[in-house]
Amino acid sequence: MARIISILSGKGGVGKTVVAINLATALHKWFDKKVLLVDCNLTTAHIGMYLGMYSTPATLNHVLSDMIPVDNAIYSHESGLDILPASLPLKDLKNIRPKKLRTKLKKVFKQYDFIILDSAPGFGREGLMALEASDETLFVTTPIAHSAADLIKCRELAEKLGIEVLGIIMNMVKRRNYELSESQMSYLTDLEIIGSVPYNERITESVVSKNPAVLSNNIFNYSLNKSFKSLAKKLVREEANQSFSNKFLSFFENLLITPKDVRELTKK
Ligand SMILES: Nc1ncnc2c1ncn2[C@@H]1O[C@H](COP(=O)(O)OP(=O)(O)OP(=O)(O)O)[C@@H](O)[C@H]1O
Ligand SMILES: [Mg+2]
Numbered sequence: 001m002a003r004i005i006s007i008l009s010g011k012g013g014v015g016k017t018v019v020a021i022n023l024a025t026a027l028h029k030w031f032d033k034k035v036l037l038v039d040c041n042l043t044t045a046h047i048g049m050y051l052g053m054y055s056t057p058a059t060l061n062h063v064l065s066d067m068i069p070v071d072n073a074i075y076s077h078e079s080g081l082d083i084l085p086a087s088l089p090l091k092d093l094k095n096i097r098p099k100k101l102r103t104k105l106k107k108v109f110k111q112y113d114f115i116i117l118d119s120a121p122g123f124g125r126e127g128l129m130a131l132e133a134s135d136e137t138l139f140v141t142t143p144i145a146h147s148a149a150d151l152i153k154c155r156e157l158a159e160k161l162g163i164e165v166l167g168i169i170m171n172m173v174k175r176r177n178y179e180l181s182e183s184q185m186s187y188l189t190d191l192e193i194i195g196s197v198p199y200n201e202r203i204t205e206s207v208v209s210k211n212p213a214v215l216s217n218n219i220f221n222y223s224l225n226k227s228f229k230s231l232a233k234k235l236v237r238e239e240a241n242q243s244f245s246n247k248f249l250s251f252f253e254n255l256l257i258t259p260k261d262v263r264e265l266t267k268k
Contacts, residue, residue, distance in 0.1 A: 010123070060101075117134055
């Protein structure tokens with residue numbers, strides 16, 4: 001069963017789409033995970049453009065307006081990812097019901113290890129759609145102070161909706177003295193920093209050449225690849241822990257001991 005993880009930010013242009021694409025690719029490339037990447041930008045779709053997928057007649061917009069089933073809008077990409085793109089034409093914004101996203105995704109839950117939702121910026125109807133459909137969320141920010149304020153709002157919203165916040169990914173890090181350090185960002189937002197991605201021109205090159213940056217093993221990609229591999233590793237390790245505790249709990253359930261009893265026993 002897939003873990004559904006949304007990639008969020010308050011501010012636009014901080015690198016959510018780049019992080020979503022490269023994290024999804026890292027999970028597939030280094031950990032052999034089956035990943036579905038969903039473009040939740042219904043008004044300004046980017047994933048298809050960043051990956052060179054222009055011919056996608058069926059999209060998430062059509063799924064959310066009940067025109068087609070979700071599997072009809074999923075495309076295999078040469079990176080090994082499955083992609084559920086959003087529409088480019090504005091006419092496809094009619095009759096969309098964003099709240100249906102999670103129900104629609106349920107049909108393909110079992111086919112994936114991870115479903116990554118790339119969100120629109122902000123907290124409007126479109127921005128909230130990905131958060132509401134996810135079980136867990138990751139925040140992306142640049143290391144600049146005002147972005148921290150936006151993340152506090154993101155955290156409060158996620159908490160209100162009961163969605164687990166996995167932490168913050170600091171992107172476009174240049175290590176200049178005007179930037180917040182990881183510990184300062186963590187202190188201000190009260191959240192863990194689970195990843196840090198350097199500023200690297202190879203990202204923009206990869207967007208222009210329409211391939212995820214982490215697919216290249218070029219020496220100039222070394223620090224980028226290292227960042228995304230380590231982030232993917234954290235998610236996979238957590239997944240292993242989750243499935244271990246699920247197995248542990250179901251073993252005791254079979255002995256007619258409830259999960260609550262197990263938690264009580266393991267507390268001591
Ligand atoms: N680590 C990085 N180093 C250099 N450039 C980057 C990095 N991350 C992102 N960029 C560049 O920043 C720009 C914005 O990235 P991206 O589209 O991923 O942001 P976004 O948060 O998804 O934007 P939006 O809020 O509009 O959806 C892109 O041109 C991308 O090439
Ligand atoms: Mg984006």
